[in-house]
Amino acid sequence: MQVSQIAPCCEPLLDAALDEREAQDLAAAFKVLADPVRLRLLSLIANAPDGELCACDLPALVERKQPTVSHHLSILADAGLLTREQRGRWAWFRVVPDRLAVLRDALAA
Amino acid sequence: MQVSQIAPCCEPLLDAALDEREAQDLAAAFKVLADPVRLRLLSLIANAPDGELCACDLPALVERKQPTVSHHLSILADAGLLTREQRGRWAWFRVVPDRLAVLRDALAA
DNA sequence: GCCGATCATCGACGGATGTCGATACCATGT
DNA sequence: ACATGGTATCGACATCCGTCGATGATCGGC
Numbered sequence: 001m002q003v004s005q006i007a008p009c010c011e012p013l014l015d016a017a018l019d020e021r022e023a024q025d026l027a028a029a030f031k032v033l034a035d036p037v038r039l040r041l042l043s044l045i046a047n048a049p050d051g052e053l054c055a056c057d058l059p060a061l062v063e064r065k066q067p068t069v070s071h072h073l074s075i076l077a078d079a080g081l082l083t084r085e086q087r088g089r090w091a092w093f094r095v096v097p098d099r100l101a102v103l104r105d106a107l108a109a
Numbered sequence: 110m111q112v113s114q115i116a117p118c119c120e121p122l123l124d125a126a127l128d129e130r131e132a133q134d135l136a137a138a139f140k141v142l143a144d145p146v147r148l149r150l151l152s153l154i155a156n157a158p159d160g161e162l163c164a165c166d167l168p169a170l171v172e173r174k175q176p177t178v179s180h181h182l183s184i185l186a187d188a189g190l191l192t193r194e195q196r197g198r199w200a201w202f203r204v205v206p207d208r209l210a211v212l213r214d215a216l217a218a
Numbered sequence: 219g220c221c222g223a224t225c226a227t228c229g230a231c232g233g234a235t236g237t238c239g240a241t242a243c244c245a246t247g248t
Numbered sequence: 249a250c251a252t253g254g255t256a257t258c259g260a261c262a263t264c265c266g267t268c269g270a271t272g273a274t275c276g277g278c
Contacts, residue, residue: 001265013148014155014206020172023145023152031143035266036132039122039139043132046123056224063129065268070226072266089224089275097123097218104216107209110235144236165254174238179256181236198245198254 003032003078006099012108029103032079037062038072042081046095055091112141112187115208121217138212141188146171147181151190155204164200 006029010022018026033039040062045053058069073093076082080099085092115138119131127135142148149171154162167178182202185191189208194201 013152013209014204016152017156018149018152020145020149023148027143027145027148030139030148034136034140034143036129036136037266039132039136040127040129043122043125043127047126064266066225067227067269068267071268074226086225086275091225095123100122100216101218104213107213107216109206109210146236163254173236175255176239176257177237180238183256195245195255198252200255 001031001075003028003075005078005080006032006102007080008102008105010106012106014109026106029079029106032075032081033103035072037064037068038076041069041072041076041093042095045082045093046097052085052092052094055093110140110184112137112184114187114189115141115211116189117211117214119215121215123218135215138188138215141184141190142212144181146173146177147185150178150181150185151204154191154202155206161194161201161203164202 004025007025009025009029010016010018013026041058044058044061045051055069055073058073059066062069064072073082073084077084077093080096082093082095085094113134116134118134118138119125119127122135142151150167153167153170154160164178164182167182168175171178173181182191182193182200186193186202189205191202191204194203
């Protein structure tokens with residue numbers, strides 16, 4: 001999906017008109033959130049017992065096959081919304097709340 | 110694009126795990142924002158002198174042809190992010206900040 | 219060193235989406 | 249009534265994206 005790290009790119013939408021590059025960056029960021037599987041992965045990981053979840057459990061939780069889940073986790077991690085930590089055979093993921101805050105600020109009044 | 114009105118659908122992402130329907134609704138809402146032309150239209154209209162802009166000026170401002178702009182305006186209006194008012198031959202658009210607030214709340218900590 | 223398990227990557231397929239020319243619709247002014 | 253001009257709709261096209269089977273890479277245990 002060609003994702004780059006979500007970063008503060010511009011004033012809030014309602015405070016100043018976006019130029020073309022700012023609009024592209026912000027749209028790319030929202031595109032990451034514009035998929036129901038990715039939203040569920042984010043919320044499942046954020047609400048997991050210790051704030052982290054093993055990739056091995058996720059295909060069953062979101063009802064998708066393993067390559068599909070891996071694909072979505074990559075997109076979320078590339079955007080900086082998740083961190084990935086390899087522990088033995090297993091990959092553990094945590095959310096990075098600051099990245100969501102960037103998008104929230106773009107929608108501020 | 111099959112858009113329905115943006116409405117509060119769920120607890121903030123980080124506060125509770127989304128079920129499948131909530132995730133679909135929220136993803137559909139973010140999909141509306143996941144396009145650079147639509148983001149520019151929103152910010153241009155929000156920052157216009159009287160908070161409104163005539164559709165006739167928009168193709169030049171966003172550098173797209175008239176059918177393309179009309180298409181994006183329809184998507185934004187269907188989502189409830191814009192209101193459309195016909196005045197004579199011209200269509201005037203205003204933003205509905207409350208709808209953006211719904212999405213901002215979904216990203217709250 | 220081999221095997222099994224976990225996860226990423228590749229390739230292919232189908233459906234969704236952005237774009238725009240052509241056209242239809244509708245309100246206004248002559 | 250007609251012509252004009254702004255806007256929405258239609259149809260077509262190219263591209264993008266989600267999905268998953270097959271495969272590859274890597275790690276731990278036997």
